[in-house]
Amino acid sequence: MAGQPNKRQKRQDYRQAQRENGTTNMPRKKFYRQRAHANPFSDHQLTYPVTPQHMDWSTYFPAFVAPQDEDTTMSHTTEATDVLSKRPPKQLTKDVEVVDIGCGFGGLLVALAPAMPDTLLIGMEIRTQVTAFVQDRITALRGQNSESGLYQNIGCLRANTMKFLPNFFRKAQLTKIFICFPDPHFKQRKHKARIVSTTLNSEYAYVLRPGGIVYTITDVEDLHDWMVQHLEAHPAFKRVAEEEQEADPCVGIMRTETEEGKKVERNKGQKFVALFRRLEDPPW
């Protein structure tokens, strides 16, 4: 790996220049490459909030920070945060309601941002370099659109959602979850690493409010069948009928605007879409 230090140096120089040149230059992917796989079972060095109340969203959505008011911050303080003696983070005027799990290079976020300007969308990506790219991309877009105020409603953070989704979101906080072109994990012994599984679906159901929707798309038929089978088998989800699916504007965006979607398009591959609605929990 003789080329390594050189490459790292180039990356550093580039990032430095990117910061100094102001915020309107779009980042270039070649300085943010990272191999496509991350082991979701590994510990990594992740930062994640202890509870959703501890999550400081203000750095991701600076335009939506609620005016600081001592009284309101106090009223938001939960007993848990008291006991943990942590100062509550700055509050936003609204909650994050849409999540793109495994957002990759952020194509979907960027396309959805103007389509739902009043909703906060967060992309969650496990690869550090890729997360940095999306963050720089959002910064650049915000710089370019400072007059219209576009792209203030999207953000990207590094996280392992398979482990830490409930650290970020309260029960029923979300209205939409996007799972676009996930790692197929072809090998049977790797199936537990798939982003859709019987047991993980319970966590998606937890953070989604009843009526909320899980969007899935993949170019691997086998994985599509897997996701359909596992989400349909879960009592909390019901597949959305095709008519309604095609009428959903998010579906079109998901098909054409993700990087993977474009790549599949170029290669004339297939795309398999399935949507699932979160049902009410049965009485207990």
Next chain:
Amino acid sequence: MALPYQCLTALGKGGILCAARGTSIYTFDLASDSRLLSTWNHPSTRQFENGKAQVAAQENEQPKESESDQPPAKKRRLGSEDKSKSEETSQHDAGSPASGHKKQKPKPAPPRQEIPFIILLIATEDGSYVIAVTGDKVVWVFEHSGQGMLKESSQRSMPKRPSSISLTDDEKTILCADKFGDVYALPVVPPPPSATDVLPSVAPATAPPRAAPKGANTLTVHSQRNLRALEEQRKVREQREKKAKPGTAHPDASSSATPEHQHELLLGHVSMLTAVAAATLEGKPYILTADRDEHIRVSRGIPQAHVVETYCLGHEAFLSALCIPRPGSPHLVSGGGDPALFLWEWHTGRLLGTADLLGPVQEASSSPGAAKVALSRLCSYDTEDGTYVVAICERVPAMFIYQLHASPTANLTHVQTLRLAGNPLDIAVIRYPVPRLIVSIDDVESIRAFALDNGTCTAQGSIQSSVPLASTSLELPRPELDKLLYTVENLRKTSFEDRAEEGEGEDDEDEGEGLKAGGSGGGDGGEEGGQSVGDRDVNSAPIPNPA
């Protein structure tokens, strides 16, 4: 040196104690003279001399392996990196020939005959059933006569190593949590064999068998190398199918790891589970699960275990123990690698308070500078003046007693530290004929009893038993034994360089074929993703294995 008792549990109202030592289970009559009532030995200990030879052989083997400058085998590395995996598991994996890596190893790791220590031991409230889990991933159920005699009732192999077991409140179902993060429900009394045949195991990850695999195809992979690999696979598959035709079943069918008994997947975390507890509130059952990533999940009980009611979040280190102080209680005490015990209102996920554990540990510890706590067990008991929770920590020769005040505001306070002659391994409360706290101590081969009166504990002396020496002569070198007895501290996350920062190989157990993926990417900005997905997996034969 003889082995200590690593697991204890009370058996019903007869004053009988059930204790596990090594691969054996004993029952003692504590109501009278602590007499040994019965002994059960793991079947493997019947060819015991063999096992001993194996252990000795490995002792010689191990240093050589670490001295060798060859890159360590893939699976081995997984074991040492994933600290939470116990040594014998990784050893076990290293021996399995199934892994498809073609690196030349210095020598094949010796298939280790794992010593099937009893790792978990519980009993029903009335003492009529004892459930034990051994290191070979087998769940054993024993019928208990009431007089200390244990009768083997069933043995069931689990797909992954169980890490915690519990019983539902109706005591008809075993909740078995494993290192893979899943919780299975097993009936205490398995249905008769005929019924089992009809009821196939409800396996989580089995797709229905299908004719042609729809994994990678020419539309999902594009690079020359991937396409070549795909073509290779197609040929291999065709050949296999040809071969398989004369036979009846799929060639791999016999090697399927799915156990054949009835076991239903209830829920799962993407993290190692460390504790599972059944709880009841207002007549409704719930399942509480704790993992290595600081989560306590509260799910509904069977049959709605897929509904997550809430999480109890606040821990900042791994969890290792959960304790519901009494049946029907809205309170939960939890702990693990944090310096405090946490008190929760579990059904709302509300943290009610914490109680310092590190302070008492430092006072009691033989090495005064202890900065970390590895809680190993929690148990609770009621007396007339309140509810108490007892905690023991790994390698701290003491028991820590906390009182739980339910009102006016619930809190947990440390009330007493009981020093011990050695490190405690397990604790149990025997309520009959008089309430006593029983603790097993490492190194001194003894079980000690403490009387529980008016909320204070007083030492009562040790339970001396006449366990025949021959049955306990399993000898292990101390480091080996420590690995089996002290597993909690290994759950702690260690900070290591995150190689992802380099932008190159993400940490992943599959190096080898995986790392090559980066090179074949080349293209115009779309190569992050599918390309290398195909590359890696295609190369390593994704031919699906119809279950």
